[in-house]
Amino acid sequence: MTINGSSSTAGKGEVNIAVTSDNRPFVLYPNTSISTLRTNPVTSDKIYIYIESEYYDAWANYAESMVYTNAEKDDVNKTAIIELDVIPPMGTTTLTNQIKIGAVNSSNTLPIYDFFMSLKAAGSQDLNPSNYEIKAISGTKTLIYSLSKSGGNDQLEIEVTYKDTSLDSNYVEYWEGEDVFQVNEGESTVDFLNDSFVMKYDPPNNNGADPDFSWDTPGDTTELPDVVIEDDGNTSFSLNDLTQHYLKLMTKDGPVVFNINSHGNSDPVDYDTSSVTIDYDVKAGGITYLHVTQNELNIDIIE
Helix, strand or coil: CEEECCCCCCCCCCCEEEEECCCCCEEEECCCCCCCCCCCCCCCCEEEEEEECCCHHHHHHHHHHCCCCEEEEECCCCEEEEEEEECCCCEEEECCCEEEECCECCCCCCCEEEEEEEEEECCCCCCCCCCEEEEEEECCEEEEEEEEECCCCCEEEEEEEEEECCCCCCCEEEEEECCCEECECCEEEEECCCCCCEEEECCCCCCCCCCCCCECCCCCCCECCCCCCCCCCCCCEEHHHHHHHHHHHHCCCCCEEEEEEECCCCCCECCCCCEEEEEECECCCCECCCCEEECEEEEEEEC
16 A cells, blocks of 8 residues: 655644545556466465565564464564465366365364366276376375276275375385275276275384374374374275375475376376366465555645
């Protein structure tokens, strides 16, 4: 906001001040005439708001009081710097080799509402990948879903791998599906929130590896539930349990991107006819659309 006016007066008595505006704010965002990048929905991962003001510390304190909103103070320039996460579009979209998921609300026990892929085979070939990998990396954390054919060309099996190198390179949580996804006429729906799809825990063989390092009270490297997974072959968790748990860990620092790779001779998926559906409870402070205007006020002393 710009305030115009330089009138002055002296002496004692009442002074009338007029504040006027033409009420025509100039739109700074979205505005493609300024830049073709200034469009909605916002495509960057984060938005930084800089507020330069004599009251910058109050602005920063207010932002810090909001759940999951980060703020810093630049005392030299009297500026509050506020950080907001951007929410990637949700719903059903055509599948590409990247899937973006925003920061989820970790205070919600089950923040992921939908996460499944509807896969269709490319051309006349079957949907029979040897190692179809859906992999996301967030700092030191890595989450991998691996799909491969099982029992011929009419079934897909899944494995889930999670690791965090900030703890130790040997710290790996590895799960194998006890069930399979059926393939019918070259089509299959892989639901990462299938609550009846049983997963078997297969602890690492490396000495010193903690078999359940991520299951604890919430912290930088841990998330609920606080459980101990001791036995080789534990089957008390579903694919839904794993997805809810690991996505809360992966998005602690913001959105993540799953990259899809097929390590076989060719990619068996027809991306033009396949789709992915995502819906989740967003971490507070996130935005999808941005609207910024420049406003001017005129202030005068009325004689």
